[in-house]
Amino acid sequence: MLGSEKTASGIYTPATIRETPLPKKKIATELLSRALNTRARKILGEFQFTPSGAIQIGEYQSGVNGDIRISPNGIVGRDLTGSQSFAIDGETGKAVFRGSLQTGAVVAGNVVVQEGGEIQVQDGDALVVIDSYGLVSSNNFHSLEQINGEPFQTFTTTSFVDVSGSSITFDIPRAIRFLFLLTTVGWVIESVGNTGDGRFALNINGVEDFCTTRFDTGNINADTRTAFYIVTLPAGSHTVKLQGKLGVIHSGSPTCNLRSYSWAFLQLGN
8 A cells, every 4th residue: 555645734645656667678689699599509609618617518327328528638538338438638639539530531740641541641742652552652662863874994903993974972861771773784805815704883882892793704795784782771871883893813914894884773661
């Protein structure tokens, strides 16, 4: 019941009620309509998480449900047996997955895994491709260098002498197995009382008599000899050159002659 007021003449009148406006309708548009759709259960805008705390998705129940836990230290997933199914370390960035990873292509540094199982490893201009057919390398299994010459050089001693124009120096970043190939065309000049044989070989880093071809007594006409040699060279700089000499002097002063040569080497990997 409303109160009343008494006037000077003793008459009571109703108390005056001040005008009070009704509150305006407010809708949390920033939270509901623009950032969160509760009916569709979708997040429409950006949310920021505080620096501390953690999130658990699901509730682990043995034999029923697994769960996922997210914290500043990383992400861990468990299966319904309680075993860890995957983990990502927030400090080191290491990731462990118990199952298989499947994707169209994976790029990890210099390694690319293509769909279909092809693996590519690239370092600058060097490329290695591994697939179900084997391995292809832009550095290995191809000729790095081939040296050819026609020196018409004569050898008269039993000590190795360098073949002119046959030396090459190269660098390798790690230990690599090489295949060396050598072809020589030569002959031994003999006369009455002057017999012997000749030899041509590669000198690798100052060590003589690798990949040797031999011209025996009786090879008075130009003939072709071939040889190959496999060796592992360590990382660093290497010098290879062709040398020639008289192998054995049977009598007198025979001479060994080199008309032409060709040698090459292939990287076989290691």
